[in-house]
Amino acid sequence: MDSGRAGAADDEAPADDEALLARLRGAPVLAGPLPGFDPGEAPEAPGPLFARWLDLALTDGVPEPQIMTLSTAGADGAPAARVLVLRGLDTADCAFxxxxxxxxxxGHDLAANPRAALTWYWPTHGRQIRMAGPVTVLGEEATRQDFTGRGKTARAAGFTGVMSAPLTGPEEYEQAGEAAGRLVAAEPGRVPATHTVYQLRAMEAEFWQADPARFHLRLRYDRTGDGWTRGLLWP
Ligand SMILES: Cc1cc2nc3c(=O)[nH]c(=O)nc-3n(C[C@H](O)[C@H](O)[C@H](O)COP(=O)(O)O)c2cc1C
Incomplete structure (x- = not known):
């Protein structure tokens, strides 16, 4: 398929590593203009700071600020990460x-080891946010609201195969998609039994602000009994 973009098409030989690296070296990073960040003015808790940064990201049109990386480790300790959509937040309690x-x-990782980390990177603001803590499964009502709030196609996708299980080929996907589409049309309120809403409650949080002069700033928060401590980290 021709994407109309410069660079190798899927059916062309890929560029060699050196050429890719040379282009990477020339690619702008943390170019700015970047927003300012004064850790001395930061709120006592990380939730309100997250809300402040997200608010600005939305206002300034930072691409896809709702996309975050979820890192987990299962019973064997092997780490895995993937990107997901932020589906809800409680900034008063710093939960996502x-x-x-x-x-x-x-899902298996979280069942065996219900702790995880979330990472956001908002490139045009030069900002990274990291949160880590225990993960719980929310109840039926939260799950229903999450699922039924989606569009028809997204709901149909939820009734196809087991996520990440091997697919025999495109036909299997197509057939499952058609069957799922019929099911969603017939039963619009139905929620897949395995659709799950998880909540990570941060015990630690870190805000990283790039500085064009490379005096990057890092502010870390740690949850105590009923509040938070905070301090700067070496970048
Ligand atoms: C932009 C984007 C958003 C995504 N959002 C979700 C999501 O909200 N939930 C989800 O389960 N997978 C989402 N995915 C797919 C995951 O990245 C991942 O491929 C899938 O969840 C399987 O992960 P696992 O095999 O580690 O469980 C998204 C992928 C992309 C690229």
């Missing part, structure tokens, strides 16, 4: 929600 199929590898 995401949804997935509980039968997926991440």
């Amino acid at each position: 929600r995401f949804a997935s199929d509980s039968r997926s590898p991440k």
